[in-house]
Amino acid sequence: MNDDLMLKNQLCHRFYTVSNAFSRAYRPLLAKLDITYPQYVVLMSLWENEGITISDLVEHTQIDSGAMSLILKKLTSKGFLTVSQAQDDKRVKIVSLTAYGRKMRATASNIPQQMRCDIAALSDSQARTLIELIDKLSSGLQRSLCQRENES
Structure with a gap:
């Protein structure tokens, strides 16, 4: 039997299982904010660089633009952020946190430490x-x- 096709030898499968484990570990922590992990990634990026273009946000988070549109709509409807036209170019959209979105940074501030405890190994x-x-x-x-x- 060719060992190359054995599941236990696949690096990609390790990433798949770790990704699923991370999702399960984050779920209860993010439930307090009523957000998903991709929404959390977008918020972390905005807490780091507020008032950036959608294209910069896509580049920074590595989330594809189609998924980003859905995430931004959801976060807008939850009151975390706004999307507006740039002053100098109406085709460019700027993403900014609302006061609520900025406030939620404090609520999320303990999540990295909690996750670090989860991977204490x-x-x-x-x-x-x-x-x-x-x-x-x-x-x-x-x-x-x-x-x-x-x-x-």
Whole structure:
């Protein structure tokens, strides 16, 4: 039997199971804010860089533009943010937090520490190394994707 096709040998399957585990771990923490994990990612980006364009938000979060539109609509309806036209170019949309959205940063401030407790099996050094390795892997996959798309 070819070991290459054994599930236990698949790196991608490890990421799939970890992604599911992260989603389950975040769910009760984000329920207090009545948001999903992708909505949380958008809010974290806005807490870091408020008043940015949708295209900058897409680039910063790496969420595709179709999904981003749905997330922004939902967060707008929940009162977290507003989307408005840029003064100098009406085609450009600016995303800004509302007072409620800014206030919710304080409510969310303990989530990273709670998640860090959930992954206490990793030391701080191991977590930093893992981040570096995942970033390296992601970058390599992005380059490969671009090369394949250019060859097509």
